[in-house]
Amino acid sequence: MEEQNSKTRYKSKEEKDSLFEKEFMHLIGPLYNFGYRLTLDEDDANDLVQETFLKAYRFFDSYEKGTNAKAWLFRILKNTFINEYRRKTKEPNKVDYQEVESYYNSDDVNEPITSDLRVDSLNNMIGDEVANALNALDVDFRTIIILCDLEGFTYEEMAKILDIPIGTVRSRLHRARNVLKEKLQEYAQSMGYKDQRKKND
Amino acid sequence: MIDFIKEVVNKLVGKKAEQRYCCKDCLCRLNSVLDGEATKEEMIYLQEHIEHCAPCYNHYNIEKSVKEVIKHKLEQRPVPPSLIDSIRGNIQKNC
Numbered sequence: 001m002e003e004q005n006s007k008t009r010y011k012s013k014e015e016k017d018s019l020f021e022k023e024f025m026h027l028i029g030p031l032y033n034f035g036y037r038l039t040l041d042e043d044d045a046n047d048l049v050q051e052t053f054l055k056a057y058r059f060f061d062s063y064e065k066g067t068n069a070k071a072w073l074f075r076i077l078k079n080t081f082i083n084e085y086r087r088k089t090k091e092p093n094k095v096d097y098q099e100v101e102s103y104y105n106s107d108d109v110n111e112p113i114t115s116d117l118r119v120d121s122l123n124n125m126i127g128d129e130v131a132n133a134l135n136a137l138d139v140d141f142r143t144i145i146i147l148c149d150l151e152g153f154t155y156e157e158m159a160k161i162l163d164i165p166i167g168t169v170r171s172r173l174h175r176a177r178n179v180l181k182e183k184l185q186e187y188a189q190s191m192g193y194k195d196q197r198k199k200n201d
Numbered sequence: 202m203i204d205f206i207k208e209v210v211n212k213l214v215g216k217k218a219e220q221r222y223c224c225k226d227c228l229c230r231l232n233s234v235l236d237g238e239a240t241k242e243e244m245i246y247l248q249e250h251i252e253h254c255a256p257c258y259n260h261y262n263i264e265k266s267v268k269e270v271i272k273h274k275l276e277q278r279p280v281p282p283s284l285i286d287s288i289r290g291n292i293q294k295n296c
Contacts, residue, residue, distance in 0.1 A: 017292055028288070032280045046284050053288045057295055122266045130274045148236060149271040155238050174232055181267060 020060055023069050024053070030151060031073055037146055038081050040135060048085065052077040071153065075161045078143065117181055121188035129191065133183035141176035148173060226250075227257045235261075235268055 010016040031052060035045040055076050056063070063072055134142055147153045147161060159166045227250045233239035234247050251258040 020292065025285075025288075028280050028285060029277065032284065033277055036278055042281075046281065046287075049284060050287055050291060054291050054295070057292055117263055119262055119266045122263075122270050125270060125274065127274045127276045130270055131276070134271065134275070145271060149268050150275060155236065170232065173236075177232070177264065177267065180271075181263070184267065184270075 016060065019065070020057060023063070023065065024056060024073060027070055027073055028053075030070065031077055034074060034146060034151070035077060035081070037134070037142065038078075038139060039085055044085060048077060048081060051080050051084065055080065068157065070151070071157045071161055074147070074151070074153075078161060117185040117188065121191070122184065125184070125188065125191070129187045130184070133180060133187050136183045137176065137179055140172065141179055144169070144172050144176050145180060224254065224257055227254065228260075231257075231261060231264060235264055 010019055028049065032045060032049050035048040035052075036042065039045050039048060052073060056073055059076075063069075134145065137145065144158065144162070147158050153161065155166050155169045158169045162169070164172070227247060230239055230243045230247045234244055239247070247261070251261050
């Protein structure tokens with residue numbers, strides 16, 4: 001009784017492992033980096049990625065071959081992170097994002113935030129400074145910036161990965177980018193002070 | 202006199218409100234355009250808008266640069282080989 005659908009089919013463990021390898025193993029890099037940026041700890045990132053692949057293997061039957069493997073894995077990792085690691089980290093009283101976001105989803109969109117951030121300051125920043133600014137963000141904001149700008153997921157893909165409506169993806173991105181700009185500006189300013197001190201020495 | 206003042210204020214507020222509305226429209230589209238999620242109409246709207254609106258033009262460039270900085274400046278950590286081995290090991294152990 002052969003079922004004709006796109007669900008993963010294999011006749012042996014060997015075949016399953018080979019299929020799994022083909023579909024997922026090349027994604028370890030992005031997943032590991034995502035895990036690291038979430039946990040900011042190498043050991044936790046290792047555990048998180050191992051856990052993710054283990055779950056992916058166990059639920060391989062529910063994965064539709066040829067569909068968005070990366071999004072599927074990212075979703076598993078994100079959920080694993082929430083369940084296993086978020087509890088461990090010190091979290092301030094959790095903000096009710098749904099409430100905040102429905103406010104921002106209304107027509108009351110902020111005007112462009114005038115800032116002193118300049119394109120050349122941005123271009124002069126080094127990777128570490130950018131990473132620090134990103135890591136200074138709350139994990140939900142950091143996540144969405146990573147998913148959108150670093151990994152290039154579409155709004156629809158992000159909505160599925162994060163289990164939120166597309167409208168919330170948009171508003172959260174908007175908010176996250178505003179905070180990120182603030183952080184980048186802080187770093188750019190401190191860079192400027194350092195340069196000034198060097199000149200004065 | 203009061204009417205005159207009211208008229209002036211209304212004109213100023215109206216103008217600012219108009220600009221605010223116009224820039225609000227631009228702002229809503231900005232992220233969509235940068236993220237490749239905008240419709241053709243939205244892209245055209247933004248393109249035409251930033252041609253004559255300096256604040257929005259600046260804003261667009263900053264947002265674009267922030268996105269590029271995240272995409273290109275963040276270093277990708279190499280995956281520890283032991284992690285790859287562990288994952289393969291786990292797969293072999295599991296059914």
